[in-house]
Amino acid sequence: MPGTAPLPKGxxxxxxxxxxxxxxxxxxxxxxxxxxxxxxxRQGFAAAVFARPGDCTGCAVCAECCPxxxxxxxx
Ligand code: SF4
Ligand code: SF4
Numbered sequence: 001m002p003g004t005a006p007l008p009k010g011x012x013x014x015x016x017x018x019x020x021x022x023x024x025x026x027x028x029x030x031x032x033x034x035x036x037x038x039x040x041x042r043q044g045f046a047a048a049v050f051a052r053p054g055d056c057t058g059c060a061v062c063a064e065c066c067p068x069x070x071x072x073x074x075x
Contacts, residue, residue: 010058
Protein backbone atom coordinates (compact mmCIF):
# COMPACT_ATOMS: atom_id res chain seq x y z
CA MET A 1 0.00 0.00 0.00
CA PRO A 2 1.51 3.40 -0.90
CA GLY A 3 2.70 5.39 2.08
CA THR A 4 2.88 2.38 4.36
CA ALA A 5 6.25 1.58 5.92
CA PRO A 6 7.60 -1.71 4.57
CA LEU A 7 7.46 -4.62 6.98
CA PRO A 8 10.80 -5.98 8.20
CA LYS A 9 11.94 -8.86 6.00
CA GLY A 10 13.84 -10.71 8.63
CA UNK A 11 13.98 -11.42 12.32
CA UNK A 12 16.68 -12.84 14.54
CA UNK A 13 16.82 -14.28 18.00
CA UNK A 14 20.03 -14.13 20.02
CA UNK A 15 20.48 -16.83 22.65
CA UNK A 16 21.08 -14.69 25.73
CA UNK A 17 22.68 -17.47 27.78
CA UNK A 18 25.02 -18.74 25.04
CA UNK A 19 26.36 -15.35 23.92
CA UNK A 20 29.97 -14.72 24.97
CA UNK A 21 29.87 -11.01 24.06
CA UNK A 22 32.67 -11.32 21.49
CA UNK A 23 31.01 -8.46 19.56
CA UNK A 24 31.72 -9.98 16.13
CA UNK A 25 28.08 -9.74 15.09
CA UNK A 26 27.89 -5.98 15.73
CA UNK A 27 30.04 -4.76 12.81
CA UNK A 28 29.00 -7.77 10.71
CA UNK A 29 25.38 -6.63 10.41
CA UNK A 30 25.04 -4.41 7.32
CA UNK A 31 21.92 -2.82 8.82
CA UNK A 32 23.39 -2.12 12.24
CA UNK A 33 20.60 -4.04 13.96
CA UNK A 34 22.64 -5.53 16.81
CA UNK A 35 24.09 -3.85 19.88
CA UNK A 36 25.73 -5.05 23.04
CA UNK A 37 23.18 -5.32 25.82
CA UNK A 38 23.38 -4.35 29.46
CA UNK A 39 22.08 -7.54 31.10
CA UNK A 40 24.58 -10.15 32.26
CA UNK A 41 23.97 -13.80 31.47
CA ARG A 42 24.87 -16.81 33.64
CA GLN A 43 28.33 -16.97 32.05
CA GLY A 44 28.94 -13.39 33.16
CA PHE A 45 28.73 -11.80 29.71
CA ALA A 46 26.67 -8.80 28.64
CA ALA A 47 25.00 -10.50 25.70
CA ALA A 48 24.27 -8.88 22.36
CA VAL A 49 20.71 -7.72 21.70
CA PHE A 50 18.56 -7.30 18.58
CA ALA A 51 18.25 -3.52 18.95
CA ARG A 52 16.70 -2.49 15.62
CA PRO A 53 14.33 -5.22 14.45
CA GLY A 54 12.68 -2.95 11.87
CA ASP A 55 15.85 -2.78 9.79
CA CYS A 56 16.63 -6.50 9.62
CA THR A 57 16.63 -7.99 6.13
CA GLY A 58 17.17 -11.59 7.23
CA CYS A 59 20.51 -11.74 5.40
CA ALA A 60 21.92 -14.11 8.09
CA VAL A 61 25.43 -12.60 8.04
CA CYS A 62 25.23 -12.23 11.82
CA ALA A 63 24.39 -15.90 12.32
CA GLU A 64 27.21 -16.98 9.98
CA CYS A 65 29.81 -14.94 11.86
CA CYS A 66 28.84 -15.94 15.41
CA PRO A 67 31.46 -18.41 16.68
CA UNK A 68 29.09 -19.68 19.35
CA UNK A 69 26.08 -20.25 17.07
CA UNK A 70 23.86 -18.02 19.20
CA UNK A 71 21.85 -16.38 16.44
CA UNK A 72 18.82 -17.84 14.69
CA UNK A 73 17.38 -16.09 11.64
CA UNK A 74 13.87 -16.15 10.17
CA UNK A 75 12.86 -14.59 6.86
S1 SF4 B 1 20.00 -11.13 9.58
FE1 SF4 B 1 21.31 -9.59 8.53
S2 SF4 B 1 20.20 -7.65 8.79
FE2 SF4 B 1 19.32 -9.10 10.27
S3 SF4 B 1 20.47 -8.73 12.17
FE3 SF4 B 1 21.53 -10.40 11.07
S4 SF4 B 1 23.13 -9.41 9.84
FE4 SF4 B 1 21.66 -7.83 10.50
S1 SF4 C 1 28.87 -13.01 17.59
FE1 SF4 C 1 27.64 -14.42 18.87
S2 SF4 C 1 28.80 -14.66 20.79
FE2 SF4 C 1 29.60 -12.86 19.70
S3 SF4 C 1 28.44 -11.12 20.57
FE3 SF4 C 1 27.37 -11.78 18.71
S4 SF4 C 1 25.80 -13.24 19.45
FE4 SF4 C 1 27.32 -13.00 21.08
